[in-house]
Amino acid sequence: DQQVKQNSPSLSVQEGRISILNCDYTNSMFDYFLWYKKYPAEGPTFLISISSIKDKNEDGRFTVFLNKSAKHLSLHIVPSQPGDSAVYFCAASVDAGNNRKLIWGLGTSLAVNP
């Protein structure tokens, strides 16, 4: 059962335009959401996060929006640059008693074309 779903395996965008990556989740107990970026042959790197008490968090060209009622979050990249071409993972965090659990989506491969 995939609790965090990234329904688009791939996305292609022109340089300078907006990239929108989507993520849906099923567990209403998730209270923290993160986006990681992964280049080939490298480990994922943290990009941006959002707490469930917020609906928007912005960091430079990257903005994450959270719609709790729809159990949906999205990552906006504006303007998109060729260096943004990577796989983007959405992850959701939940309190698991004496620890926290992080559930990962399968990723969306973004290609930004010059």
Add this chain to the structure above:
Amino acid sequence: DSGVTQTPKHLITATGQRVTLRCSPRSGDLSVYWYQQSLDQGLQFLIQYYNGEERAKGNILERFSAQQFPDLHSELNLSSLELGDSALYFCASSVGLAGGQDTQYFGPGTRLTVL
């Protein structure tokens, strides 16, 4: 450079064999996480250690085991290897226990090929 190191970078072995993957966390990080990424798959969480103790288990097979040593480095042991175990294995570390809000820093991964 995340500060997390993993060795070896590549490993090629045969079915039925046993291998050990090694991870050194960032300086000061007490938590270590192991993940498996198979072809066309997302990151599958395997196991987490905090300051030497196992804290969480994910989809880790019984043929796999891990430990975290007093110097906080960790090893992932994979035994009775099967073709399907071929994957990228990532180690990540974080400062504390809060694996969610606590940012995880990933190593470059070990690519395991089982022939």
